Amino acid sequence: MNKTTDAVTDFWDAKQYMHFGNERLRPALDLLAYVPEQEPQRVVDLGCGTGNISALLKARWPAADVLGVDSSENMLAAAAAAVPECRFERADLAHWQPEGLLDVIYSNATLQWLPDHPALFPRFLSFLRGGAWLAVQMPAMHDAPLRKMQAELARSPAFAPHLRGVPQQPSILTAENYYDLLRSRASKLDIWETTYLHTLRGENAVAEWAAGTSLRPYLEALPEDKRAAFRAAYAETMREAYPQRENGVTLLPFKRLFIVANV
Numbered sequence: 001m002n003k004t005t006d007a008v009t010d011f012w013d014a015k016q017y018m019h020f021g022n023e024r025l026r027p028a029l030d031l032l033a034y035v036p037e038q039e040p041q042r043v044v045d046l047g048c049g050t051g052n053i054s055a056l057l058k059a060r061w062p063a064a065d066v067l068g069v070d071s072s073e074n075m076l077a078a079a080a081a082a083v084p085e086c087r088f089e090r091a092d093l094a095h096w097q098p099e100g101l102l103d104v105i106y107s108n109a110t111l112q113w114l115p116d117h118p119a120l121f122p123r124f125l126s127f128l129r130g131g132a133w134l135a136v137q138m139p140a141m142h143d144a145p146l147r148k149m150q151a152e153l154a155r156s157p158a159f160a161p162h163l164r165g166v167p168q169q170p171s172i173l174t175a176e177n178y179y180d181l182l183r184s185r186a187s188k189l190d191i192w193e194t195t196y197l198h199t200l201r202g203e204n205a206v207a208e209w210a211a212g213t214s215l216r217p218y219l220e221a222l223p224e225d226k227r228a229a230f231r232a233a234y235a236e237t238m239r240e241a242y243p244q245r246e247n248g249v250t251l252l253p254f255k256r257l258f259i260v261a262n263v
Contacts, residue, residue: 040103047110051079101129112138145241188262205250207235
């Protein structure tokens, strides 16, 4: 979350993002549970957002120095206020480099926003000391209506003149691609995919979900008098793609890719 770059990630809305905090937390916990027991000294939460995961990292490893790194000033302000026991740093994650080697690099729902994964992932592995761990979770939703309709609306005549400068989220690689990329660089490598079936409530539940993350760059790039129309058009497509059940629940299948590598 956070999620290239400063031009985009300054727009993350911490309050809106945490509206679905429980749903967003579950994959983060699943990823953390897969990192083996150890006593790390230096832990980095890449794309720390509001710091809720940084707090969990600190709780698991109380003796460790936990540093949260994000490019969003909005998110970091929330993190610093909520988690004073951790340190936080603002940086462009595509170019960030630590001072010295690390024991754990953890990144939840962030690296999908960065380009050139064939160069990025080996770079992050180079920041780790021998025996250290890289743990990454990324949404794999670029082919789902949730994401595809944002790009289609951005290309429509009503909005294209204002949104040509908004960068599209790079598609992540396939699980097989990441295996081929990392297998020779890691002593242990586990990669898997999970689809979470989120049960959301509200008239425009899926649009509200996206408003805290992937929809933000589009809304912020639009003139103020165009934002409501864009959001309404997107909400209509989401109601069609993810219809509300009779009990008021909207089901959102959300696919995520997990990577845990030991160097």
